[in-house]
Amino acid sequence: MENVVVVYKSRTGFTDGYAHWIAEELGCEIYPLENVNLVNFSPFDMVIFGGGVRAGKIDGIHFIKKALKSCPEKQLVVFATGAAPQEDTEAAKRIQQGNIPANVEIPFFYFQSGINYERMKGVDKLIMSVVRMIMRGMKEKEGSDQMVQAMKNSYDYSSRGDIEPLISYVRNWEDSSLLIADR
């Protein structure tokens, strides 16, 4: 798809992985957020942005806020990757509400990823050890022991199949834009 572009921000590789799966599936261009200054966005009608979740915030989400102002005619789509389980729809809803302005309609998709200590920077490693410590103290919270154990080591629950709803959304959008153009 020549009129679609994927832009992503990734620190430890999970969003990078999902972004490349999406671009491959759609046959579209893809750029890391660090390179967007060099990109001419005028040929694209849809911009798909993805970032990892850090303490509830989607990394690089300022890109979307800027895009809303500078190119309001573009269709924007956001996806986030995080450690919260794919089936935890409440967590996904909280991420959406905490990052996407309520007064705009931007389709949002959440993909479970994991934790990668090997590629994590020192500050993030420190934050994660504090999070584990806090969770260890939350004895009364059901499942927290299990989560602390799971978070001790790197893991990866990324799954290419999870991008399906986003891919379907983009294909339907493309079909309906073609229908409008044909009229």
Ligand SMILES: Cc1cc2nc3c(=O)[nH]c(=O)nc-3n(C[C@H](O)[C@H](O)[C@H](O)COP(=O)(O)O)c2cc1C
């Ligand atoms: C400092 C830090 C904070 C995080 N906070 C959250 C969080 O609030 N919710 C969540 O689901 N995952 C959280 N995670 C897990 C990341 O969202 C997950 O590893 C993500 O896929 C990272 O994306 P990236 O590798 O593309 O940067 C956190 C990870 C780190 C290192």
